[in-house]
Amino acid sequence: MRSIDVTERRARLAIRHRLAAATRSDDVAEIARSLVALHATDPATVFLSVGARSNTATPADVELALYTDRTLLRMLAMRRTMFVVPVELVPVLQASCADALAHKQRRNYGRYIEMAGVVDGDVQTWLAEVEAETHDALLARGAATGAQLSKDVPRLRTQVNTAPDKAYSKPTNITTWVLVTLGCEGRIVRGRPNGGWTSSQYTWAPIESWLPDGVPAMPIEQARAELIRQWLHAFGPAPITDIKWWTGWGLGEVRKALTDLDLVEVDLNGSTGLLLADDAEPVAAPQPWAALLPALDPTPMGWQSRDWYLGAHAPALFDRNGNVGPTIWWDGRIVGGWAQRKDGEIVYRLLEDVGADATAMIETEAARTADWFGDVRAIPRFRTPLERELTA
Structure with a gap:
């Protein structure tokens, strides 16, 4: 069994993730492919992740790839997390992750509607009708907000109280439920936001705007094997527990998918x-x-076992739910954290001594990050201890 030490794992990370200077790219979609998918729970992450891996790309280039060239698409996938993915990967993620999410969402929302007693007859049949009407309305409009669609489809304004016995609970309409389910099912897509590149108030568009024939069907076994293959190319070598965590699948599902791949074990x-x-x-x-x-x-966020690049810095850089804040990297490991203050200044703190040459390169990257932001101000959706301290 070949041994792969920490130095080689860090080298693979640097090259495969386009973090070493010589591997940077100004092709936004190619950067996304290098990482399998870009995390998009926080809209700013997509743009800043590209900025860190490019030389001349700008936020406008990311918007061009997303909304004009449409080589990228935003969707819920692994662990019910939002990602921006290359369009050619959409069938893989749809079959391996999103179809199951759509089924779960529809079942859960249907149960709330049934408990509220606001629908006569079979709830799932009723929901399917509302979904079809919503998709048709979106096809007619081309793009729309949830509020606009609720005017076209009156049943989207159906009110449901999910916890009527709780004082804090209030009735809400089902518009978001239907849109999220349609998104998981691959029938609609989150389009351009109402605002700048840090906004999460999206319009919606039919999937046909990105893929004229819809999402191609793919056998789930083939899709799972392909997703793991791409992940291992970008993030391997790694223990099976990391694959299980990243995909969000059960261990048995991961093991079954692995049987379709030609793999080697390493120490x-x-x-x-x-x-x-x-x-x-x-x-x-x-x-x-x-x-x-x-x-x-x-x-x-690519691995569950992080000691080989994180060291002892997790308490300062992660929140209690396992979300990482802004990090500083030097030669394959995390050595500090950074933040953007209200006046736009990029400030950072090194958590270990990296020497004068490394500090000079980090200063250069901080200046590049400030240029990327320009006049935009963004607060991470999940605040971490060091990020809070730096912006206090």
């Missing part, structure tokens, strides 16, 4: 990791590099 400092058989050659370390990655960036 990761005493534990067993998996690697694609055609990707087992040693990887040389690139030139030393620095990066400022945003909150929820896909690199620090």
